Amino acid sequence: MKRTLSAIALSLACTLPAMAQTYAVTNGRVVTNTSAGIIDDGTVVVRDGDIVAVGANVQIPAGATVIDADGGWITPGIFAPVTQLGLVEVALESSTNDSGADDSPYSVALDVADSFNPAGMHIPTTRVEGITRAALVPSTGHNIFGGRGALINTSGETDSVFDTGSFVFADLSQSGASTAGGSRAAAWTFLEAAFGDTRFYPGRYAAHPEGDALHRYDAAALVDVVRGRMPLMVEVDRAADIRRALRFQAENQPVQLIIHGGAEAWMVADELAAANVPVLIDPISNLPGSFDRIGSTLENAARLHEAGVTVAYTTQTADGYWNARLLPQHAGNAVANGVPWDVAFRSITLTPAEIYGVGARYGALAAGYAGDVVVWNGDPLEVMSAPTHVLIDGEETDMETRQTRLRDRYMDITDDTPYAYRR
Structure with missing residues (x-):
């Protein structure tokens, strides 16, 4: 019995690190809300729900899912x-x-x-x-x-x-x-x-x-x-x-x-x-x-x-x-x-x-904070900017809404009926 329990424990120990979800959000202007201020061309690493690293020269962990901010802004949620x-x-x-x-x-x-x-x-x-x-x-x-x-x-x-x-x-x-x-x-x-x-x-x-x-x-x-x-x-x-x-x-x-x-x-x-x-x-x-x-x-x-x-x-x-x-x-x-x-x-x-x-x-991007990270295509306080990725508790969320589905459904419809019959 002890040998069986030890085997189970060893199996779990080997499995847990592999199960941890890791994201590396790179190539962006990082607003930390800490004494580190704003980091140009920075990276935020989130593992298993928490932020583990923030900086300009952060090593990206092997196997991490990389989100390229493409020169945009990376901020707390x-x-x-x-x-x-x-x-x-x-x-x-x-x-x-x-x-x-x-x-x-x-x-x-x-x-x-x-x-x-x-x-x-x-x-x-x-x-x-x-x-x-x-x-x-x-x-x-x-x-x-x-x-x-x-x-x-x-x-x-x-x-x-x-x-x-x-x-x-x-x-x-x-x-x-x-x-x-x-x-x-x-x-x-x-x-x-x-x-x-x-x-x-x-x-x-x-x-x-x-x-x-x-x-x-x-x-x-x-x-x-x-x-x-x-x-x-x-x-x-x-x-x-x-x-x-x-x-x-x-x-x-x-x-x-x-x-x-x-x-x-x-x-x-x-x-x-x-x-x-x-x-x-x-x-x-x-x-x-x-x-x-x-x-x-x-x-x-x-x-x-x-x-x-x-x-x-x-x-x-x-x-x-x-x-x-x-x-x-x-x-x-x-x-x-x-x-x-x-x-x-x-x-x-x-x-x-x-x-x-x-x-x-x-509310901040620093080691130990929850992995709430937003990637923006511009200054987040500018009305024409918008998020491209949103992570909550270290999980990337769906960027689809009822409005986006309606937009995608109707934006390319071509109406071939005679003009008098169009609505």
Whole structure:
């Protein structure tokens, strides 16, 4: 028996290295997002899902699959920090919309990962534009809380969700005020009451499942936020509301805040930097679409970066469930309005990963990072550039979508019918 087990072990030892998938992405301008900067004519080697080497003179392992960037750009995968990918197929068709639950008695306890569909039709169209990671942000229901967010990759595989309970989302903007009873005072009072319920959980619920604001089950889900182990993402745009959020954080230590929206964040940039609160903004949000956004400006991103605020970019103005693919274009607009190129690119790769606590694994090209690698035929922040290859966790992904199949099917059709009969 021992001899048989030894033989099996030896067989496995000989087999495993051969099973490891190795890619060498060569002949490209490598954007590392590390102290190594940008490497001209560089190579990235990925083995068995992880990056193992990055540099200008990297030896290509024997048997590796070589992807020639042909002088293009080699970058980390794009990380979209606010999306509803896989939650919504058609927004106005309720049976295909799992972004929120208006009629549920629960709120904080709702886990968006339970609604995620990795086979959603918008995921391939996002992936082929270079987005490899994304955060799922729920919509609110009957109160200011939407539930718990999650992190996904865009491979479309069944194990696409790689982190759950990543944050709790709450709306403290004008829409949240409306949900809470008609004013911002009502929204903040509800949040304070929810924290009060949670601080005394489970004792407060010994005799009854309802607290001042939250059901017992929701209070249990908020415990990690109150104790600083999970961030609270709050949607606010007005400078006054952002200041109120900063005061809430100071009064409720060790809570960690993430500001989503931030149209007027530039007005309180120094305060955000001092409090070390990150902001998720759309750099092309420049119109006063509501009274919350009177101070919107295309210089929002540049002013926040200059003040030292941690900033990641979103596609809030273009919708998050099917247009997250436009994120590089939005970052390019930030560059056009004063943000240095490397800062803008970091804001859609490594910075969002760091905000969600996974920056040691995603968002950079360095040994030990996940093999999320994108090859572009030009500058990824230029609107006419496009990915030619996308690797997720060291596996090359399919660059075909429903749109590309339709294009290929109809682009070369010749209509020989008389002109009057053509459609």
